[in-house]
Amino acid sequence: MTHTVLQQAFAVNFQYKVCFTHGLFDPNNSLLADHLRAENPAKIFIVLDQGLTEAHPDLIAKLEQYFEAYKKDIFLCATPMIVPGGEASKNDENLVRQIVEATHLHAIDRHAYIMAIGGGAVLDMVGFAAAISHRGVRHIRIPSTVLSQNDSGVGVKNSINYFGKKNYIGTFATPYLVINDFDFLKTLDDRDWRSGLAEAIKVALIKDVNFFQWMEKHAHDLARREMVPMKDSIIRCAQMHLDHIAGKDPFEMGSSRPLDFGHWAAHKLEYLTNFDLRHGEAVAIGIALDSTYSFLKGWIGQDDLDRILKLIADLGFDLFVPELTGENLIKGLEEFREHLGGRLTIMLLKAIGKGEEVHEMDHELIRKAIAYLESMHKTTNVN
Incomplete structure (x- = not known):
């Protein structure tokens, strides 16, 4: 019996930037807009850590002001989605379903962006949802805790918990961009x-x-x-x-x-x-x-x-x-x-x-x- 075997091998070059700043959403800080400038304005869907919105009650207003200032380059396609912080976000698979549904409702394709702002667990969960939508929507991470700024937020892992086991379902997918804003650390307990x-x-x-x-x-x-x-x-x-x-x-x-x-x-x-x-x-x-x-x-x-x-x-x-x-x-x-x-x-x-x-x-x-x-x-x- 004869066999035909085709051998496949290829390499992919992954690149992304990890930036450090203060006052990321101050209209005088163009760092985010500078990294997303393109021929057409970039569509962005944002998911926020609830703990962060409670510590920064003016955050959504600041986001709206920022995107208004840079509307030629970036725009919000919907009101930001707020999800529980910590492991609660990784224990609820319905949150992943809601983000995937948002990509359908707001026509978020592979040239758009899903931005997560929060702690490492929220970034993990949102990154997983982004990775499985359209085989990978560009994911921007804005880590807001020490743990996510120095560790999980800069990496390539995304996951949720399942069967009572940590990180049971997940993907390896590189973020498009990571920006650490040190000002978020000031309100941590x-x-x-x-x-x-x-x-x-x-x-x-x-x-x-x-x-x-x-x-x-x-x-x-x-x-x-x-x-x-x-x-x-x-x-x-x-x-x-x-x-x-x-x-x-x-x-x-x-x-x-x-x-x-x-x-x-x-x-x-x-x-x-x-x-x-x-x-x-x-x-x-x-x-x-x-x-x-x-x-x-x-x-x-x-x-x-x-x-x-x-x-x-x-x-x-x-x-x-x-x-x-x-x-x-x-x-x-x-x-x-x-x-x-x-x-x-x-x-x-x-x-x-x-x-x-x-x-x-x-x-x-x-x-x-x-x-x-x-x-x-x-x-x-x-x-």
Whole structure:
């Protein structure tokens, strides 16, 4: 029997800009309009994070004024859609359906734009809706939290939660443009201000000892909500995420996920706490757990572990919550393996600034790491 086999191979060059500014929707700031100028005015449909509209009650009016000022270049095709912020936006598949329906009602095609303004969860959900409409409507991300400005908002992942599992349905799709407006950070509550710093700790620990030392030096300034070090942290962290995405596996075809350091436990903790824990708060605990595991495994010394846990605490994070105990957390390892789509791959620490992947974890050593953090938590509370 003869066979005919045609071999196909091609490469696609993806490019997008990540911009940083203040007062994005001030009519004197032409950054957005400058990036969208074309022969014909650009049609835009906007989805807003409800938490952001509550913190900035004049936001819709500002958007209307801005688009009026630049009506030769860009125009709103409908009143902005407001959706719940946080994981609620990713838990409700009807929101995706409503955005897809909007592309039909307002004739939003592949030459138009869907803009999401809000936290990382809203950006994830809207990006997924944009990616599946017409096989991909141009998506503009305007991240409004520390976590989304330095991490999720600059990447290529879009998703919603399903079957009680985080990010179960999603796509890899590059945004058309990302613009970070630092002014949005001023109205964050302390928990959301702090939350995004967990991702900065993460990339510093696995990639850059100098950045970790910088964070140690500026930890109290960051905790006091000083804007200059926060801006520096966001830009540096975003650059490291972009550098990683530009590496050998941007769409995660393999099982390696170095930027998921601390995340196997974090994803499970979010569900176990019914999302009372912010994502960054769960990641901070996950980092503490995997750093302690690395210490108990003999990979890092006591001094390094003490520095890591001190930085996490100095930034205002808890090192332990009651949900960290019990077998339900360890079940998160198998769920994480499923999420990877292959064999289990977990990032641990060989040193501060140097990660090392493993393909199995000792459950008893995990329990000992949990007990270590619980003991520290009890001692701190007594003192």
